[in-house]
């Protein structure tokens with residue numbers, strides 16, 4: 001029979017009201033539950049009325065799975081959701097944080113720190129558009145991006161996920177939301193989520209709030225800051241995200257002045273929902289409510305109570321969903337969690353699902369399959385790589401600039417741990433959660449890029465870590481040394497020394513003391529480089545460029561100029577940290593905003 005909520009001609013508020021009026025408590029709580037794909041099935045979706053599924057970092061249906069394998073998996077789960085009494089479609093989320101990075105063959109864009117160096121919001125919007133298409137290629141409708149952290153200490157393992165230490169740069173880069181979700185219509189009500197359609201995805205501004213401001217950059221730790229500091233540094237990107245119609249916001253693992261964000265009613269409900277009028281849904285992080293207690297999970301019922309009553313609408317459980325459902329059900333029966341809280345959460349979740357057309361188009365097809373890793377997207381990523389490069393040194397007095405390099409030369413040496421390693425240039429959140437070394441997916445290494453850029457007559461010799469005798473017995477016009485950090489994610493990336501991966505420093509010393517060299521740093525953040533600067537002719541920060549290494553060679557050899565500007569202060573020594581632009585004591589090696597250009601030859 002006719003049911004209003006199924007009628008796309010009805011206003012969204014009418015559809016929500018009609019549907020919510022029909023739902024049992026079990027169906028409502030099911031919508032508030034997100035489970036990991038490894039514990040999901042069509043039967044589980046049907047039995048527990050599950051509203052959402054995710055792929056955690058590296059969680060794929062099969063190694064190197066094709067779009068059709070992805071689409072079949074997502075559709076299988078969706079059919080389970082659609083077979084429930086009310087047929088509410090599920091939404092599938094994944095961390096597409098620099099392209100659809102869990103997926104083999106996807107275009108991997110530079111990580112956010114490199115995008116911050118471009119200062120080009122239009123480019124970032126186009127990256128959002130391409131990313132939405134590559135996510136839809138796999139049948140997925142939701143990405144846990146962008147991370148809008150304002151990283152204030154590069155010792156934080158997630159600093160590369162932050163566009164900048166300066167909130168105004170981060171605010172500019174929230175334009176990626178317009179690419180991911182679509183341009184918001186004129187007179188769109190501020191705070192209301194907006195996702196244009198089948199070639200767009202729901203986005204997720206994360207992690208609310210102050211994730212980038214933890215003490216000494218310790219991941220998931222305590223952000224100690226007064227209200228003015230919070231509202232002037234960490235909060236502004238949420239204003240922009242909400243104005244741009246972001247569909248969801250993820251809560252931070254971190255604490256604010258000792259209060260866990262996942263249990264912070266004042267900020268999640270009092271500020272984000274009531275003051276900023278955010279009308280999409282708030283999602284927890286992975287085991288985020290478990291980590292409200294220490295040790296985590298010590299009192300799960302309390303975790304559920306505190307998280308839901310703080311204003312979390314959907315919990316990324318991700319595995320023990322029956323505990324979550326049972327605990328929340330009994331908390332409601334006891335009146336500890338109010339039904340109005342449940343209805344607010346479900347209303348928000350349904351608003352996102354209705355506005356993005358999920359009820360009308362719950363099932364994916366292969367019409368976007370050819371978007372995955374397509375040439376145009378790789379060219380876009382190559383453009384982003386070019387614009388992300390920051391020239392920090394070019395030439396030693398008294399001679400002129402060293403870059404751009406000549407394409408015709410007698411013999412070129414390429415050296416360094418990061419010259420021929422696609423996994424290293426992609427960084428964390430690349431195929432694996434923490435990334436990995438080697439040929440992780442399809443792409444172009446910096447070495448291959450150099451080889452295809454120089455003249456055919458110019459020999460390129462590659463030696464990862466040449467010794468002195470090799471340098472003594474070989475004659476090179478110049479050398480390109482590519483070194484930096486290994487891939488990492490989250491707490492594993494926390495560092496107190498910020499050194500270049502060994503034997504990088506030795507490679508610099510051995511090569512650059514024997515022949516004129518340019519050093520290219522592949523890292524998620526500024527690293528210790530000062531001691532080696534005198535040894536090199538030129539120094540380039542390449543951040544984590546992703547699969548399209550050609551962009552590095554494009555600029556090194558002068559096909560394009562250097563335009564990147566530091567999105568972060570480059571310290572002299574870690575003893576100075578934290579040190580950010582605007583600090584009273586500011587003594588950087590290279591300041592925020594610094595970046596040399598090539599004098600047009």
Ligand SMILES: OC[C@@H]1[C@@H](O)[C@H](O)[C@@H](O)c2nc(CNc3ccccc3)cn21
Nearest residue numbers: 054055056057095144206285286433490
């Ligand atoms: O991947 C889902 C979320 C992600 O969106 C958050 O930004 C991040 O804080 C986050 N951390 C985890 C934990 N990841 C994990 C991956 C593999 C095994 C165990 C945990 C999941 N997530």
